[in-house]
Amino acid sequence: MKQSLKSVSVPAWNADRHLNNIVRDMPPSGIRKFFDLVSEMKGAISLGVGEPDFVTPWHVREACIYSLESGITHYTSNKGMPELREVICESVRSDLGLDYDPAEQILITTGVSEAVDLAFRATLNPGDEAILPEPCYVAYAPDILLAGGVVKTVPTHLEDEFRLQPEDVAAAVTDKTRALLLSYPNNPTGAIMTRSDLEDLADVVVENDLLVISDEVYSKLTYSGSHVSFAQLEGMQERTVILNGLSKSHAMTGWRVGYALGDPAMVGAMTKVHQYTMLSAPTMAQVAAIEALQKGEEEMLHMKHEYDLRRRMFVSGLNRIGLDCFEPRGAFYAFPSVKAWGLSSEEFAERLLKEQKVAVVPGSVFGPSGEGLLRCSYATSREELIEALDRIEIFLSGL
């Protein structure tokens, strides 16, 4: 006889039982709390935005509109449109002097975010360690964990202008270490690594046979000298996976188009994961990226120049009103210290928001060594930056 369902004891629905442990245990991003606070605050000036304030240049948008009119709406090859791959390899050859084969050594991704995830998933085995300099962008550690890896953070310090020190990396290496993540110009610090800084690091990398995953999404926003990639160092190209995109350089954050460059085996492995998860990066964004790279140099330089003007004004302004700030040489962030004011970075940021309606991101969100510092984005209008400096000055006078 058929048994009635009611007669057996059915366990109550427990969503937790159906969640992946790594995902379940992952804390929400520390930025979330600030996002909610700022969203409720009317009339706040936000220096907390990690993207350009410029809208994508019109010629790029126009090229995309034309492509939609022409019906270019299908999937592309998994690796991305051949023309885009060629254009990127050409621009990398001219910027870095490095050759990458458009057929084998480049993958177009859905933003650099996807490329970071792919790089860890394609290279780490469960229990493998990846070294992560911090403070850093909030996605790296979760991506390492999701790939089954183990995060080994290495702090960087204000005294070194947040450049990664080779001896700190060496001290963090174990026999399980496989990869080192580099992210320069850096979010949140604005730090860069010069060629000689990177050369010092190369010895540790080679001695310990590490793979370098280098997120260079802010490379075009380097204000003193030109950007140097770890891959440019003698013999380092094959050990380096370069991740980059057009979000910051060409004000194209919402388009979601990035790329990975590296050894064919490395890019091939990333392509395998990409083809089963993303299939291909958005076609219209790839078309727009071709236009931006072929014809967008002038507008890109114009935006960079504007950031540079604001950088000088804002950083000197912070120092003038009493927030000590080292000179950030890349990206569009200033990272001033509040240590002299006797508040933690989170307390400072919360009170500044409530009392003077200026939103900044506490440095601690980006890792413990960001404590006592604030990330202030100068990707906002000059008028707002001047107003924000005035408000911060008033806030400091009340402390």
Place this chain on the structure above:
Amino acid sequence: MNEILEILSENAKTTPSEIAALLGKPEADVAREIKELEDAGVIRKYITLINWEKLDQSFVFAVLELKVALQRKTGYDAVAERIANFSEVESVRLISGDHDLSVTVRGKSMKDIAYFVAERIAPLEGVQSTCTHFILKSYKEHGVILTEKPKPQRLVISP
């Protein structure tokens, strides 16, 4: 391009102290350089770009295309300068193509401008023909889009 001019051409209200901060130069140097540019006539005037269409009481603008007989010695200059002297005239330009001078005129009404052209411009010696185009709507002036919609919002905080 001169960096100070670049900044002022975007916003004439930028003060010497703000320019100094943007360029990382001493304020006194910036003020002196601006003075020199003014004295040399490179900086001609600081004007305000007004979207007249936002006001009830607006102006009427017209573009005049003039054919002008070339004069011995003075070429187009004498007649162009005579036209430029009228306070109704906003701009006078010598241009290539099938007419010679392009003149922008401002008036209170279409009738105003029509009379001005008939009485002041057309009879001028050297002016062979005039063609008046009234401006119906202005979309962009001096590099500024007048019909621009509010800027799209960004997330207030993003990583």
